[in-house]
Amino acid sequence: MAETLEQLAQQGDPGTLETEEQASRIQLLNPQQLYELWEKQHWASHEIDFSRDRKDWANLSDEERDYFTWGLAAFFIGEERVATQFSGLVMAYEDESEEAFLATQQVDEIRHTQFFDRFYREVIEIEGPDWESRLSNVRENVNDAFIKLFDEDLVSANRRLIADPADLDAKVDFVTLYHMVIEGTLALTGQWTITDYLEKEGLLPGFVEGFKKVSRDEHRHVAYGTWFLKQKCADPANAERLRSTLHEALPTASGVLVPPGADPNDWELLGYTSAQVNEFAFKALTRRLKAIGVPLVAEAEGVAA
């Protein structure tokens, strides 16, 4: 039985004809509509009330504190990485609506970094006089797979776009890595797990309020990535590029989900098993691929996602 995200991806997802017809009917918002949505969904990270959260944090169990220290580190560092490694895509806009939407996304990522920095300073009370030192302290909690994905693969994808914003292959690769893998698979899975647990336990209400707003922003970003890839993947060469980039990134992404010191094939945290978490991540990715119209495993290979 497949356990990790990587193993699930190699299996493919046997969809049904009925499902694929349903998927092809999904209407996606275009960048102008997503920009207008952004204007309606504005929020301020510095207006979130963390007063109850400070008391809750002090009363968490050791297991809860370990889990959130690890899980939230990936978000804090990840938001900083995606905020500073996004300019290449903004430069690669193809019309003014896309430029407008992409500019909002970069602002969103900065807002998310501000939100996590506030939470770390005011609730977790991390030491450090400035962002750099606090980020450096938090970095101790992320694993090697995370570092490869965010410090090497993402940085490289951004640099290719900065070098040549008109390079469509580089743009397809960047959106696949950023919107499909980082935001649409990893972040979505972490957000779902963390929010579900905190809501069920009634903990950290200020964090939950802000984190849900972070998630809503990222859903909008993922909607852009889905729209973009659906347009471009009408060309089979781009569809193959999307598939190939996913297969390259997923082994690393799979490792990002594994808690420190855990068996990658069998772990459990706060009641969530590795199988549940990996299946959620896989489902989030493959269902979106159906909306794009590109199966994870090419149909000619016998199994369609």
Added chain:
Amino acid sequence: MTATAEATLWICDSCGFIYDPEVGDPDGGIPPGTAFEDIPRDWFCPVCGARTSDFRALEPGELG
């Protein structure tokens, strides 16, 4: 499915995906005929990943 067909359509506020109870979401484990209120807690939008709390009921005539 509830009595007022228009009121049973729900839209994802993040990406515009529309949930139609008549169609359900078979790929997501939701059979046709399932009211939005009866969708399990772990279901999510197939396009953007939003949870059910990020959906709202469409106003009558909103689709134009």
